[in-house]
Amino acid sequence: MTTDGRLARGARTRTAILDAAVALATEAGLDGLSLGQLAETLGVSKSGLFAHWRSKEELQLATIERAREQWSEQVIAPALRVPRGIRRLWALHEARLDFYAAAVLPGGCFFGNAEFEYNARSGPVRDRLAEALTEWIAFVERLGAEAIAAGELEPDVDVRQLAYEFEAFGLNAALRSRLLAPESAYVFARRAVLDRLRALCTDPTLLPEDSR
Amino acid sequence: MTTDGRLARGARTRTAILDAAVALATEAGLDGLSLGQLAETLGVSKSGLFAHWRSKEELQLATIERAREQWSEQVIAPALRVPRGIRRLWALHEARLDFYAAAVLPGGCFFGNAEFEYNARSGPVRDRLAEALTEWIAFVERLGAEAIAAGELEPDVDVRQLAYEFEAFGLNAALRSRLLAPESAYVFARRAVLDRLRALCTDPTLLPEDSR
DNA sequence: ACAAAGAGCACGATCGGTCGGTTTGTTTGT
DNA sequence: ACAAACAAACCGACCGATCGTGCTCTTTGT
Numbered sequence: 130m131t132t133d134g135r136l137a138r139g140a141r142t143r144t145a146i147l148d149a150a151v152a153l154a155t156e157a158g159l160d161g162l163s164l165g166q167l168a169e170t171l172g173v174s175k176s177g178l179f180a181h182w183r184s185k186e187e188l189q190l191a192t193i194e195r196a197r198e199q200w201s202e203q204v205i206a207p208a209l210r211v212p213r214g215i216r217r218l219w220a221l222h223e224a225r226l227d228f229y230a231a232a233v234l235p236g237g238c239f240f241g242n243a244e245f246e247y248n249a250r251s252g253p254v255r256d257r258l259a260e261a262l263t264e265w266i267a268f269v270e271r272l273g274a275e276a277i278a279a280g281e282l283e284p285d286v287d288v289r290q291l292a293y294e295f296e297a298f299g300l301n302a303a304l305r306s307r308l309l310a311p312e313s314a315y316v317f318a319r320r321a322v323l324d325r326l327r328a329l330c331t332d333p334t335l336l337p338e339d340s341r
Numbered sequence: 342m343t344t345d346g347r348l349a350r351g352a353r354t355r356t357a358i359l360d361a362a363v364a365l366a367t368e369a370g371l372d373g374l375s376l377g378q379l380a381e382t383l384g385v386s387k388s389g390l391f392a393h394w395r396s397k398e399e400l401q402l403a404t405i406e407r408a409r410e411q412w413s414e415q416v417i418a419p420a421l422r423v424p425r426g427i428r429r430l431w432a433l434h435e436a437r438l439d440f441y442a443a444a445v446l447p448g449g450c451f452f453g454n455a456e457f458e459y460n461a462r463s464g465p466v467r468d469r470l471a472e473a474l475t476e477w478i479a480f481v482e483r484l485g486a487e488a489i490a491a492g493e494l495e496p497d498v499d500v501r502q503l504a505y506e507f508e509a510f511g512l513n514a515a516l517r518s519r520l521l522a523p524e525s526a527y528v529f530a531r532r533a534v535l536d537r538l539r540a541l542c543t544d545p546t547l548l549p550e551d552s553r
Numbered sequence: 554a555c556a557a558a559g560a561g562c563a564c565g566a567t568c569g570g571t572c573g574g575t576t577t578g579t580t581t582g583t
Numbered sequence: 584a585c586a587a588a589c590a591a592a593c594c595g596a597c598c599g600a601t602c603g604t605g606c607t608c609t610t611t612g613t
Contacts, residue, residue, distance in 0.1 A: 156461045161372075164569065176571080177593045185569060236461035241516075245457040248519045249368050249448035259520040266521075293513075293529040300516065301509035304453075307460045308471040309478075317505040328540075376603065388604080389559045397603060 143181055146171060147195035150188065156236035159189055159243040159254065189254050196239045197261060204228050205268070214279040215326060215335045218272050222295060222322045226315050229303050238303035240265075245304075266292050276330075286329050298322055355393055358383060359407035362400065366408075368448035371401055371455040371466065401466050408451045409473060416440050417480070426491040427538060427547045430484050434507060434534045438527050441515050450515035452477075457516075478504050488542075498541050510534055 149170050154162040164185060168175040182188040208221035229238060236242065244262060247255040266289075273288030282288075302318035327333055361382050366374040376397060380387040394400040420433035441450060448454065456474060459467040478501075485500030494500075514530035539545050 158370075158458070163567085165567075173592095174594045175569085176595080179570070180592055237457075242457055242460075244520055245449075245454055245516055246370070248454075248516060255520075262517065262520050290529060290532060294510070294533050297509040297513035297530075297533070298506070300513055301505070304457055304460060304512065305474070308456055308467075308474050317502060318509075320502060321506050321509070375601080377601075385558095386560050388561080388606090391604070392558055 143191070144195070146173075146178070146181065147192055148199075150192040151196045151199065151239055154189075154192055155239040155242060158246050159192070160246055162189070162192075164188075186252075186254060190257060193243070193254070193257050193261065200228075200240070208272075213272070213275045215276050215281040215330045215332075218269075218276055218295075219322070219326060219336060221269070221272060222299065223319075225299050226302060226318060229306060230315060237306055238300070241300050241303045266296060269295055281330055281332060281335060283329050283331060291325070291329070294325065295322055355403070356407070358385075358390070358393065359404055360411075362404040363408045363411065363451055366401075366404055367451040367454060370458050371404070372458055374401070374404075376400075398464075398466060402469060405455070405466070405469055405473065412440075412452070420484075425484070425487045426493040427488050427542045427544075430481075430488055430507075431534070431538060431548060433481070433484060434511065435531075437511050438514060438530060441518060442527060449518055450512070453512050453515045478508060481507055493542055493544060493547060495541050495543060503537070503541070506537065507534055 146167070150162060150167055153167055153170065157163070157166075162185075164178055165175050168178055178188065182191060204221070204224045207224045208217055211217045211220040240258070240261065243254075244258050247258055269292035270288045273282065273286065273291050276282035277284055277286065277288065298318045298321045302314045305314040323336060327336055330336065358379070362374060362379055365379055365382065369375070369378075374397075376390055377387050380390055390400065394403060416433070416436045419436045420429055423429045423432040452470070452473065455466075456470050459470055481504035482500045485494065485498065485503050488494040489496055489498065489500065510530045510533045514526045517526040535548060539548055542548065
């Protein structure tokens with residue numbers, strides 16, 4: 130740190146900029162993200178941002194990649210530390226809700242917000258978001274297939290349908306976290322997934338109690 | 342109509358303006374709605390809009406009310422023509438998906454988009470959106486209670502939880518209608534609700550086949 | 554004649570983006 | 584070892600476009 134409190138030279142890296150961009154875009158939207166506000170937050174001039182990215186669109190794409198990294202570290206990684214099967218599926222959903230509940234990003238879900246924004250549009254940003262969503266669904270689907278292979282999920286379960294339903298619950302929790310009564314969105318999302326897993330699994334003792 | 346193709350005087354009513362506002366806001370967002378674009382679409386000068394509403398915020402609130410009217414006419418009313426019980430619940434969900442699929446509003450769901458936009462904000466618009474969402478959830482909950490009273494739904498079903506889950510499926514279908522593979526979002530939403538109703542109802546013959 | 558609806562224009566603010574110049578850290582030549 | 588050379592990082596000022604909004608004047612229906 131320098132004496133004036135600003136970041137020292139070199140510490141003002143692309144990653145630091147993108148972390149701030151993710152936070153701002155989560156609240157204001159990926160398009161509503163203001164380069165002026167972002168620069169001001171970082172204590173950097175607006176034109177300085179254009180030294181790293183040639184246009185706002187390039188910065189948006191880089192912001193998406195950074196948000197994916199955060200998602201991998203804070204949602205996917207904790208779930209992968211749990212043995213594969215039903216419990217990993219549940220851990221993934223729990224990590225997701227915890228990620229939303231964390232006060233770091235009070236605006237809900239970066240990807241949910243961005244996907245809503247770009248649902249009816251076209252261009253590279255929309256394509257990247259659609260690609261990320263498809264990959265995410267496929268990942269959850271794979272965890273479901275692993276649970277079947279482990280004999281913890283009924284073999285006739287449609288894992289793609291299951292992944293879609295989990296996604297719906299997670300998205301709804303992120304979206305309505307502020308609009309519905311506080312926390313109730315998370316409680317409903319927990320119960321919905323837990324009920325669904327309990328109905329489809331071969332050994333209910335692998336799942337936690339429904340106490341919450 | 343006048344000879345230049347514009348709307349005749351008096352036909353340029355508040356309702357006509359608000360219908361256009363709903364359509365534009367569904368695509369661009371309630372905040373991204375441009376008064377200039379709206380005026381141009383209607384063949385009206387921008388300042389003419391301020392004869393009806395004193396500010397953009399007032400117009401946004403009026404737009405929300407108009408969207409609620411459309412929702413009542415095109416989603417709620419068709420369901421209420423079906424006898425109360427399981428079939429009405431299913432009819433409501435089908436009418437909702439049909440409403441999304443209609444090409445009139447290709448931008449997805451007006452309310453879903455607006456709720457996403459205002460999830461992390463405050464003010465009268467946010468409050469009105471939250472109120473509308475609460476009322477909607479309560480309405481679906483009431484249909485569930487009616488189905489229990491009619492003996493068509495298991496009496497121990499948590500109708501509030503059920504309403505929440507249906508909302509999650511509907512929202513996800515609206516959001517991802519363009520991002521996921523075409524139509525697949527609707528197919529998943531249909532199956533999810535149908536499976537859920539089939540598991541909880543007392544007489545499965547009341548529900549349609551799972552052929553689709 | 555009168556009131557409402559609308560047109561036209563101008564305003565301040567903010568947006569993404571550009572340009573020229575300055576600072577800084579690293580590399581290279583000797 | 585030391586300074587010249589270079590490229591990346593960064594700043595302040597500025598541009599054109601668009602935004603919401605207020606003002607004045609004209610048109611129109613009753």
